Amino acid sequence: MMFDPVFTWFGWGFLVLALLTVCIIPAIRGDGPRWKWFVRMGVVAVLALALARPGIPVKSSTEEYEAAADVYFLVDTTTSMAAEDYDGDKTRLEGVKKDMLELAEQFPGTRLSIITFASTASTVMPLTTDHAAFASAVDVLSPELSLNSNGSSITQAGDELDKRMKSNQEERPENKSLVFYFGDGEQTAEAPVDSWSSFSSRIDSGGVFGYGTDQGGKMKEPEPFGYGAGQGDGPGLGDPDDPGGSDAAGGDYIRDGQGNPGISKIDESNLEQIANDLGVEYHHRDGSASMKSAYTAPTYDQTLVKKDGRVTVDEYFWVPLILVFAWIAVEMVFGVRELLRLRTIQPRRRGGRP
Secondary structure (H helix, E strand, C coil): CEECCCCCHHHHHHHHHHHHHHHHHHHHHCCCCHHHHHHHHHHHHHHHHHHCCEEEEEEEEEEEEEECEEEEEEEECCHHHHECCECCCECHHHHHHHHHHHHHCCCCCCEEEEEEECCCEEEEEEEECCHHHHHHHHHCCCCCCHHHCCCCCCCCCHHHHHHHHHHHHHHCCCCEEEEEEEECCCCCCCCCCCCCHHHCCCCCEEEEEEECCCCCEEEECCCCCCCCCCCCCCCCCCCCCCCCCCCCCCCCECECCCCCECEECCCHHHHHHHHHHHCCCEEEECCCCCHHHHCCCCCCCEEEEEEEEEEEEEECCHHHHHHHHHHHHHHHHHHHHHHHHHHHHHHHHHHCCC
């Protein structure tokens, strides 16, 4: 048994106490038959039970259609993904988000997962068929703060991907595995780029997508709630002749150790190496074409999958409410009878002595 009050427990207690007080005071005074007031107190107690919304949790099983495929999105969230050289002056991560959502539309019913990597790699969205939740996770992706960056590898996500794939392939061995990589290929760690050739025999399809230009782009310092949102106070603030200062919308551009504007450039050779290791194609993305022109998803059979453990609640607040409404009907009968009695008394008074 569980309870979920209509109001908060404080509001519930205040209302019940107020109604009981309304019944207790007339009962003590003797205003009318006391038995009625005691019954009314009982009705208040029954109403209190109804307002507490009693219910019994029930585990239920559901069936949903799923496509036999697991899709992994590996997303570069290093500071360089804030570089403004995608489709004009948009950030690279803006392009990644747009492409991820377009690509997800090609996989109805599949399980989707997001793994981000910067200084470290982590799974921000485990495999799920809830594509609305996937879209929400994509929306909040943001670059790593430059202060937190101590060098990153473009293959940082390898161990995390390996762990997730092994676990999920044990659970659904019949499912196909697809891997999509989104990044700029800029290796800032001293270690060389790791080989991902071991993944090629374990994935069935995928792609590597590169963002940025050879000329490169400046990067605004990411803000806690989105990059470029704050007012900058660094060197060159408000100075249109200072290419490394803040723009009119606010937000500081990152500078290098010599105080010059930091510029990030795409490294397509690294991205092509990752694509070769995975056995998939590499595509440079600049916003000029839709994702379908770069990749078309295969069609996967959908099967009905039984899912256990979903908890629902059978509510029984309506049972005590039946008693409450029954007593309201009785009160109405008492009221009508009292009204009729008063009407019979009034003519007698008029017929008496003036």
